[in-house]
Amino acid sequence: xxxxxxxxxxxxxxxxxxxxxxxxxxxxxxxxxxxxxxxxxxxxxxxxxxxxxxxxxxxxxxxxxxxxxxxxxxxxxxxxxxxxxxxxxxxxxxxxxxxxxxxxxxxxxxxxxxxxxxxxxxxxxxxxxxxxxxxxxxxxxxxxxxxxxxxxxxxxxxxxxxxxxxxxxxxxxxxxxxxxxxxxxxxxxxxxxxxxxxxxxxxxxxxxxxxxxxxxxxxxxxxxxxxxxxxxxxxxxxxxxxxxxxxxxxxxxxxxxxxxxxxxxxxxxxxxxxxxxxxxxxxxxxxxxxxxxxxxxxxxxxxxxxxxxxxx
Numbered sequence: 001x002x003x004x005x006x007x008x009x010x011x012x013x014x015x016x017x018x019x020x021x022x023x024x025x026x027x028x029x030x031x032x033x034x035x036x037x038x039x040x041x042x043x044x045x046x047x048x049x050x051x052x053x054x055x056x057x058x059x060x061x062x063x064x065x066x067x068x069x070x071x072x073x074x075x076x077x078x079x080x081x082x083x084x085x086x087x088x089x090x091x092x093x094x095x096x097x098x099x100x101x102x103x104x105x106x107x108x109x110x111x112x113x114x115x116x117x118x119x120x121x122x123x124x125x126x127x128x129x130x131x132x133x134x135x136x137x138x139x140x141x142x143x144x145x146x147x148x149x150x151x152x153x154x155x156x157x158x159x160x161x162x163x164x165x166x167x168x169x170x171x172x173x174x175x176x177x178x179x180x181x182x183x184x185x186x187x188x189x190x191x192x193x194x195x196x197x198x199x200x201x202x203x204x205x206x207x208x209x210x211x212x213x214x215x216x217x218x219x220x221x222x223x224x225x226x227x228x229x230x231x232x233x234x235x236x237x238x239x240x241x242x243x244x245x246x247x248x249x250x251x252x253x254x255x256x257x258x259x260x261x262x263x264x265x266x267x268x269x270x271x272x273x274x275x276x277x278x279x280x281x282x283x284x285x286x287x288x289x290x291x292x293x294x295x296x297x298x299x300x301x302x303x304x305x306x307x308x309x310x311x312x
Contacts (some may be wrong), residue, residue, distance in 0.1 A: 001088050006095055009088045010037035017044045020251045027244035028148075035147045038096035043140060046072050047091030051113040051183075061183045065118035073111050080104055085173045092299055100147050109139040115231070130302040132187065133169040134162065138304055141165030141230075148241040155306075160233020162304045163226040164249060170223035171256035174216045178204055178267040187214055209264040220260035227253045228296045235293055246285035251278050 010165055014022045014037050015046050026204050047053070047069050052060040062068060077147065079085045079094035096102065113135030123129040146152055165244035173180075173187045180186060180202040193203060196211040227249050234245045259266045273281075 001068040001091060003095060006088060006092050007034045007037060010041035010092050011033070013037070013041040013044050013089070017159040019275075020273065020278060021248065023282070024248040026246045026250065027240055027247060027282070029238070029240050032148055032241060035096045035100060036144065039140075039147055040142055041089045042093035042096075045087060046111070046114065047312075050117060069111065069114045069118045072114060073108075076107065076111060080107070096147065101152070102143055102146055103152055106139045107140045109135055110143075113139075117185070120184070122186060125191055126189050127302070129164065129173075129187060129189050133166045133173075134304050137165035137169035137172075139160040139165070141168075142304075145233075145237075148237050148245075150236065154236070157233050157236045159298060159303060160230050160236075162231070163298075164230035164245065164303065165228060166302070167223045167226035167249070167256075168252050170219050171252055171259070174219035174223070174259045175255050175266070175271045177212070177216065179270075192218070204267070206249065213263050213266075216266060217260045220256040223256040225301060226254065227256075229298050229301060230286075231293050232296050234289075239289055243286055246288050247281050250281040252287055253280075 013023060017040070021040060022029075025033050025040075028036060049072055050062075050065070052062040074088045075085045075087065076093065079090040080097060082094070085091055085094075093107070097104070097107065113132060116132055116135065121132070123132060139162075140160040141164045142158050144165075145158055150157050150161065152158075170306045177188070186201070186203060188203060190200060192215050193200060196215060198208055198211050202208060231246060234249075237245060251273050254277060255271050258271045258273075262268075262271070269283055
C-alpha cells in the first residue's frame with residue numbers, strides 16, 4: 001500500500017477504535033495528524049490481536065496468547081526492517097517510524113507489555129503496576145511525543161509525555177476492573193488487595209465493592225497526578241499539538257474522575273465521556289493551550305527506567 005492508502009486505513013482505524021482520540025487528533029496539523037493515525041493503527045492492531053477483540057471492543061480470553069505476541073513481534077521486526085508484512089497496520093508503523101525516526105526500543109517496550117499479559121502476570125506492588133502501565137501506555141506516550149516533534153534526547157519532556165500515557169492507563173484500569181475480571185485479569189497490586197482484606201480473584205464480588213472503592217479512588221488520584229504533570233510537558237509542543245494533547249488529557253481524565261465520583265456504582269455501567277463533554281474539552285483546552293500551565297513538580301512520581309537509547 002502506498003502512503004495515501006495507509007493513511008486512509010489508519011484514519012478508519014482510529015475512527016472505529018477510539019472516538020476520543022479521533023476527535024482530539026483533528027486538532028493536529030495535517031502532517032502530525034496523519035502520523036498520529038499511523039501510529040495508532042499499529043497500537044490498535046496489536047491490542048486487538050493480544051486481547052481477542054475487534055477495534056477495542058469485545059475483549060475475550062485467548063488460548064494462544066504467546067503465539068499472538070510472537071506474531072506481533074515478528075511482524076513488527078519485519079516492518080521496521082523494510083520487509084513485507086501480513087497486515088497494513090505494521091506497514092503503517094514502518095512508515096511513521098521512518099518519517100519520525102522513532103526509537104525502536106520504545107516500540108518493543110510496548111510489545112513487552114503484551115508479553116506480560118500473555119504470561120498472566122499480576123502486579124504485587126505499586127511499582128509493578130507502574131512498570132506495566134509504562135509498557136502498555138507510557139511507551140506509547142514517548143512515541144507520540146516524538147511524532148509531535150519532541151527531541152528524542154529531551155528526557156524531561158519525554159518524562160512528561162510518559163506521564164500522560166500512565167494517566168490514561170491508570171484511568172483505564174479503574175474503569176475496566178469488571179471487564180478485566182471477566183477474562184481473568186486483575187491489575188490491582190496484591191499488596192493493595194491485602195490492605196483492604198480482599199482475597200485474590202474475589203475483588204469483583206458484590207459484597208466486596210465497599211473495599212474496592214478506595215482502591216479505584218487511589219487509581220484515579222494517581223491518574224490525576226500524572227495528568228497534571230503531563231500538562232506541563234505539553235507546553236513544549238507546537239500550539240495545535242498542545243491543544244490536542246490537553247483535550248485528550250481532559251477527556252480521558254474525566255473517566256478517572258467519574259469512576260471516583262460513582263463509588264461502588266462505578267462498574268454497573270461502563271464509564272464514558274459524552275460527545276457534549278468531549279466538545280466542552282475541545283473549547284476548554286484551546287484556552288488552556290494559550291496559557292502557561294501552572295508549575296507542577298514531578299517529585300514523588302514514578303519515573304520510567306533509563307536505558308541505552310536505541311537507534312531509530
